[in-house]
Amino acid sequence: MFGAFRPTNALFGGLLWKTPWRLSRFQKARQRQRLRAVDAVVATVDQALAKKGETLKALDTWKAMMPTEGEMLPKDKYTMFDRKEKRYRKGIHKLPKWTRVSQRLNPPGY
Amino acid sequence: MSYFRITLHRSAIGLPQRTRGVLAALGLRKRNQTVFQPVTPDAAGMIMKVKELVLVQEVDQALTTKQLREERKPEPGFWVEKAVPR
Numbered sequence: 001m002f003g004a005f006r007p008t009n010a011l012f013g014g015l016l017w018k019t020p021w022r023l024s025r026f027q028k029a030r031q032r033q034r035l036r037a038v039d040a041v042v043a044t045v046d047q048a049l050a051k052k053g054e055t056l057k058a059l060d061t062w063k064a065m066m067p068t069e070g071e072m073l074p075k076d077k078y079t080m081f082d083r084k085e086k087r088y089r090k091g092i093h094k095l096p097k098w099t100r101v102s103q104r105l106n107p108p109g110y
Numbered sequence: 111m112s113y114f115r116i117t118l119h120r121s122a123i124g125l126p127q128r129t130r131g132v133l134a135a136l137g138l139r140k141r142n143q144t145v146f147q148p149v150t151p152d153a154a155g156m157i158m159k160v161k162e163l164v165l166v167q168e169v170d171q172a173l174t175t176k177q178l179r180e181e182r183k184p185e186p187g188f189w190v191e192k193a194v195p196r
Contacts, residue, residue: 048168
């Protein structure tokens with residue numbers, strides 16, 4: 001029953017990874033927080049450069065392409081496109097290093 | 111002259127060498143470390159590369175290490191009302 005030889009799926013079935021298929025509401029809350037933190041950094045940099053009258057290509061590209069947290073659909077905040085997945089969507093937590101990389105855009109129509 | 115006050119909030123462990131190089135170029139070595147960079151397109155470009163890892167403020171003055179330490183120091187819990195000669 002207990003100990004190293006207890007009959008669990010993970011021990012007897014070989015490889016069994018238990019990654020939940022969707023985020024919990026707390027994970028989603030933290031994800032929104034992180035998205036807003038990135039938005040805040042971009043806004044700060046933008047304001048500081050605007051005061052100096054300077055421009056930055058990376059900043060302009062980001063502002064033109066990327067939606068802010070408020071503009072994003074829940075679908076895009078918590079899931080991402082994957083061509084191998086049923087209905088072409090998987091949880092964003094499947095993305096390696098997902099808490100430290102930006103993944104905001106998905107192909108249109110998916 | 112205004113500065114970016116940049117604090118490393120998230121570690122770059124396991125991230126690409128390019129990203130870690132950008133942090134090194136900004137002068138950030140460990141988490142919660144704060145550095146000041148003048149507001150220039152160069153510094154802004156570097157911040158944009160690591161925007162998921164840092165917290166940024168715009169400030170008028172760059173603080174020294176000593177001042178940063180002073181900022182973090184907690185209240186001593188007592189204060190001397192009148193110095194008494196021994």
